[in-house]
Amino acid sequence: MAKKVFLVLTIMICLVGFISASGSSEGGSSDPIVIGVVGARTGDNAGLGEMQGYGAQLAANEINAAGGVLGRPIEIILEDSQGIPAQAVAALNKLIYRDNAVAIVGDNQSSPCLAMLPVIAKAGIPILPHGTALNICQQGNPWVFRTRANDDVKFGALAEFLVGEGYSRIAVLHDSADYGIGGIGSIRTALGDQADSLIVADETFTPGDKDFSSQLLKIKNSNPDVMIIIGPMTDMGLAMKQARQMGIDVQFAGGAGIEGQTTLDAAGGAGEGLIFAAGFISANPDPQVVSFVESFLEISGGKSPDDFAATGYDAVYIIKEAIELAGSTDGDALQEALRNLEYKGVEGVFDFDEVGEGLHSMQYGTIKDGVVAYFE
Numbered sequence: 001m002a003k004k005v006f007l008v009l010t011i012m013i014c015l016v017g018f019i020s021a022s023g024s025s026e027g028g029s030s031d032p033i034v035i036g037v038v039g040a041r042t043g044d045n046a047g048l049g050e051m052q053g054y055g056a057q058l059a060a061n062e063i064n065a066a067g068g069v070l071g072r073p074i075e076i077i078l079e080d081s082q083g084i085p086a087q088a089v090a091a092l093n094k095l096i097y098r099d100n101a102v103a104i105v106g107d108n109q110s111s112p113c114l115a116m117l118p119v120i121a122k123a124g125i126p127i128l129p130h131g132t133a134l135n136i137c138q139q140g141n142p143w144v145f146r147t148r149a150n151d152d153v154k155f156g157a158l159a160e161f162l163v164g165e166g167y168s169r170i171a172v173l174h175d176s177a178d179y180g181i182g183g184i185g186s187i188r189t190a191l192g193d194q195a196d197s198l199i200v201a202d203e204t205f206t207p208g209d210k211d212f213s214s215q216l217l218k219i220k221n222s223n224p225d226v227m228i229i230i231g232p233m234t235d236m237g238l239a240m241k242q243a244r245q246m247g248i249d250v251q252f253a254g255g256a257g258i259e260g261q262t263t264l265d266a267a268g269g270a271g272e273g274l275i276f277a278a279g280f281i282s283a284n285p286d287p288q289v290v291s292f293v294e295s296f297l298e299i300s301g302g303k304s305p306d307d308f309a310a311t312g313y314d315a316v317y318i319i320k321e322a323i324e325l326a327g328s329t330d331g332d333a334l335q336e337a338l339r340n341l342e343y344k345g346v347e348g349v350f351d352f353d354e355v356g357e358g359l360h361s362m363q364y365g366t367i368k369d370g371v372v373a374y375f376e
Contacts, residue, residue: 033069034095034099035102036105037105038079038081045108047260074320084112092104101125103127113130114178126144126145127143133182141356147318147347148279149359154277155228160190161275173231174205216243224250227253229254241267252270254276259278277363278362278365280307292313314345314347348361
């Protein structure tokens with residue numbers, strides 16, 4: 001009899017342990033929720049990944065200080081894509097299959113983002129990319145939720161803004177990667193029937209080029225009054241510096257990233273006065289932005305946040321909001337939550353449409369006395 005009682009008690013204890021273990025779902029677990037962040041942290045575009053990483057970690061620090069998500073802390077794992085598609089895929093596979101990330105933030109550039117999409121579709125977890133090429137969100141991949149404005153919004157709005165400011169002879173110097181090809185395409189789309197008359201030069205370079213004299217000579221001979229530059233941060237800075245050295249006295253303009261410190265350092269003073277379109281401008285007086293900038297300066301050792309810092313920060317908060325809305329870190333549940341989410345971040349209001357575009361507006365800034373300011 002005693003043996004039977006002992007056996008029954010043993011079975012009951014095992015069952016209780018099993019139920020407890022299997023029932024320790026989102027609310028019962030104290031394990032960290034891993035968010036993978038992919039971006040260039042070495043190479044010419046290392047500044048993009050550095051800013052993105054600081055922003056993502058700042059968001060995680062704030063969330064964890066407030067109690068985490070569903071009672072669990074957020075853990076950010078940063079991976080270096082070097083801006084290379086194959087390296088981005090390798091980083092992504094590590095984050096998904098070794099680190100068990102529930103969502104991916106990044107990459108910062110379009111070509112690595114595009115390379116990662118098949119892996120994301122197979123894994124069935126959300127990705128919040130920062131690359132702005134249109135086709136990132138136009139492939140029917142239901143796991144894509146972009147947290148930066150795409151090329152049509154960014155470069156289309158920039159072109160229209162410049163024309164509205166009275167510029168009528170536009171030169172475009174762009175790289176041959178997805179970013180540059182998408183950018184010039186969006187400019188032409190926005191200008192419509194006027195594109196051929198307004199664009200007086202359309203010159204291409206290979207990412208990583210250091211000498212732009214051939215392209216700049218053609219641009220100089222076209223007599224533009226504004227030059228839009230699209231490409232890697234260091235390349236854009238060198239192009240501005242060489243343009244000034246060649247006596248090209250035009251207004252410089254570009255999208256988010258051209259105002260970054262890496263670009264301005266490479267420009268050697270030639271970036272003063274440039275005009276840029278971005279989802280985020282650190283000089284924005286909005287209290288939410290002011291608070292973010294103050295906190296970012298602390299975590300970054302005094303470096304001012306840019307568009308990539310802001311999108312890294314907003315992306316982590318968006319994932320946090322989605323997890324809370326879903327009550328789960330399950331991929332399908334997060335996908336559904338993101339589709340029904342509206343969130344006001346430091347970049348603006350995110351409201352994901354049917355293809356995963358989240359941000360639909362731009363701000364305009366300039367460089368004044370070497371620092372970012374609102375365009376006046």
